[in-house]
Amino acid sequence: xxxxxxxxxxxxxxxxxxxxxxxMLMDNDEIRVVVAEIRKLKEISHEIQNSIxxxxxxxxxxxxxxxxxILTIIRFLFDGRKISETGRY
Numbered sequence: 041x042x043x044x045x046x047x048x049x050x051x052x053x054x055x056x057x058x059x060x061x062x063x064m065l066m067d068n069d070e071i072r073v074v075v076a077e078i079r080k081l082k083e084i085s086h087e088i089q090n091s092i093x094x095x096x097x098x099x100x101x102x103x104x105x106x107x108x109x110i111l112t113i114i115r116f117l118f119d120g121r122k123i124s125e126t127g128r129y
Contacts, residue, residue, distance in 0.1 A: 041088075043117040048077035049084055049092050050114070061107035062114070070123040 051059040051074065063071055099116045115123070 044073060044077050044123065045081075046092055046095065046117060047074060047114050047123070048081055049088065050096055052078060052081060052084065053089060053092065054110075058107070058110075062110050065107055065111050066123070073123055 051062065063074060066074065096113060099113050101110065101113045105113070
């Protein structure tokens with residue numbers, strides 16, 4: 041599964057308000073790519089949700105993190121760079 045799809049699923053899983061706080065910190069190109077990927081999502085199986093949740097926990101995600109800290113965790117999937125800088129959607 042592509043990193044951008046993982047990000048899209050993760051953002052859906054954490055809920056609209058938390059996801060909005062993270063998306064607001066992204067640059068315009070990142071927002072465009074992430075929102076487009078979220079719109080493509082259909083039903084997400086429990087197996088995929090568990091897999092994504094485990095991966096983000098392994099990357100250091102914790103429920104009490106600030107939006108900026110979560111964005112840093114997300115960028116670990118893109119070697120620490122902005123999604124728009126990687127060309128790996």
